[in-house]
Amino acid sequence: MTAYSKGLEGVVAAETKMSFIDGEKGVLEYVGIPIGDLAKNSTFEETVFLLWNGRLPKAAELAAFTAEIRKHYELPAGMEQRLLALPRDAKPMHMIRTMVSALSMHDQNPDANDAPSLRERAISILGRVPTLLAYFHRYRSGMPLVRPDTSLSIAENFLYMLNAARPTATMAKAMDVCLVLHADHGLNNSTFSARSVISTQSDMYSAITAAIGSLKGPLHGGANEGVMVMLNEIPSVEAAEKYVLDKLSRKDKIMGFGHRIYKSYDPRATHLKVLAKQLASDTGNMALYEKSTAIEKTMETAVAAKGIYPNVDFYSATTYHCIGLPLDLFTPVFVIARVGGWAGHVIEQMGDNRLYRPDVLYKGPHNAPYVPMAQR
Numbered sequence: 001m002t003a004y005s006k007g008l009e010g011v012v013a014a015e016t017k018m019s020f021i022d023g024e025k026g027v028l029e030y031v032g033i034p035i036g037d038l039a040k041n042s043t044f045e046e047t048v049f050l051l052w053n054g055r056l057p058k059a060a061e062l063a064a065f066t067a068e069i070r071k072h073y074e075l076p077a078g079m080e081q082r083l084l085a086l087p088r089d090a091k092p093m094h095m096i097r098t099m100v101s102a103l104s105m106h107d108q109n110p111d112a113n114d115a116p117s118l119r120e121r122a123i124s125i126l127g128r129v130p131t132l133l134a135y136f137h138r139y140r141s142g143m144p145l146v147r148p149d150t151s152l153s154i155a156e157n158f159l160y161m162l163n164a165a166r167p168t169a170t171m172a173k174a175m176d177v178c179l180v181l182h183a184d185h186g187l188n189n190s191t192f193s194a195r196s197v198i199s200t201q202s203d204m205y206s207a208i209t210a211a212i213g214s215l216k217g218p219l220h221g222g223a224n225e226g227v228m229v230m231l232n233e234i235p236s237v238e239a240a241e242k243y244v245l246d247k248l249s250r251k252d253k254i255m256g257f258g259h260r261i262y263k264s265y266d267p268r269a270t271h272l273k274v275l276a277k278q279l280a281s282d283t284g285n286m287a288l289y290e291k292s293t294a295i296e297k298t299m300e301t302a303v304a305a306k307g308i309y310p311n312v313d314f315y316s317a318t319t320y321h322c323i324g325l326p327l328d329l330f331t332p333v334f335v336i337a338r339v340g341g342w343a344g345h346v347i348e349q350m351g352d353n354r355l356y357r358p359d360v361l362y363k364g365p366h367n368a369p370y371v372p373m374a375q376r
């Protein structure tokens with residue numbers, strides 16, 4: 001038995017060829033390609049192909065992969081009625097966790113977990129999650145659903161279905177870059193959850209559903225919503241420093257900062273900061289960006305020495321706000337992207353599986369007597 005490590009800190013629990021992180025140097029690579037090069041040159045669909053196949057696609061392969069995903073933009077018969085029966089005030093993360101699970105009941109063979117079957121289900125979930133989110137948002141807002149447009153990419157089509165208008169090239173590109181940056185990230189808690197579930201030879205739907213439940217937590221994917229709440233609470237750029245120092249003095253965590261692996265700047269935050277500035281300037285939201293940089297400056301002085309820097313969630317909040325996403329869709333957008341990573345890890349786990357069953361350090365009593373009720 002290995003020594004107990006709380007929160008599995010420092011424990012190596014799987015092998016992967018998908019993403020590499022150097023937490024000290026602030027490096028993230030997908031199949032060896034630096035995340036910055038992918039953010040600049042790739043697309044979300046191409047990045048998912050890279051993660052799942054271990055190499056960049058040729059043009060024809062990318063076209064075929066993209067076409068396969070677009071076949072699944074539409075929901076299976078019966079799912080729309082199921083969605084429109086949900087309470088309008090359901091929280092989007094609860095909705096998407098529930099509806100991904102429900103997709104399994106519209107699959108003739110949901111438990112198929114050979115590699116080709118897992119890949120088919122992965123493509124199906126990848127294509128349908130944006131539609132589920134956009135449909136639900138329009139339904140809860142009392143607006144007519146907008147059918148998916150299979151001539152559009154995942155990023156463009158999501159914004160189109162959400163807003164009933166084609167996004168500008170800038171907004172579509174920004175959305176796509178965010179999906180690339182959020183696609184995979186080593187053995188984060190939600191990816192660990194997915195791999196743990198499939199390691200019992202369960203199924204893709206169960207693994208992705210478990211991962212969504214994990215990502216919802218504010219210590220994980222839910223932080224981007226917390227960042228936006230914080231930015232809205234701070235009344236002015238000048239008030240940022242005091243706000244942060246007061247929270248730190250109460251030992252409150254500042255959302256969007258810190259990381260279990262990165263003890264340096266999260267390279268994704270580097271790119272999201274540039275994107276946030278550009279979009280904030282384009283959309284008249286520079287106050288959000290300036291508050292963010294004021295928070296960052298205060299944190300740099302107060303806690304950088306402890307290795308606490310902005311993580312992926314800090315500048316994604318401003319970026320998503322400027323793209324026009326409602327606050328409670330910030331984390332669901334993380335789901336859209338991370339389905340790419342989760343599904344890849346599920347397929348990888350099944351390619352060389354061993355049931356996840358860690359040990360536990362028992363701290364309770366031994367040889368305790370069973371005391372009859374009358375004597376308790």
Ligand code: SDX
Binds near residue numbers: 007306
């Ligand atoms: C994601 O794992 C991944 O890869 C996740 C992710 C991905 O792509 O999948 O990168 C996405 O989840 C990013 C993280 C989003 N979460 C947040 O922004 C929430 C705020 N962050 C913290 O809760 C925290 O930094 C964690 C949970 C992210 C990491 O925490 P750890 O590794 O368990 O570190 P810790 O809580 O033990 O903190 C160590 C010290 C403590 O101080 P001391 O008690 O030693 O004095 O650092 C402090 C903490 O108080 N600290 C913070 C802080 N994060 C850590 N202090 C203030 N604000 C923070 N955000």
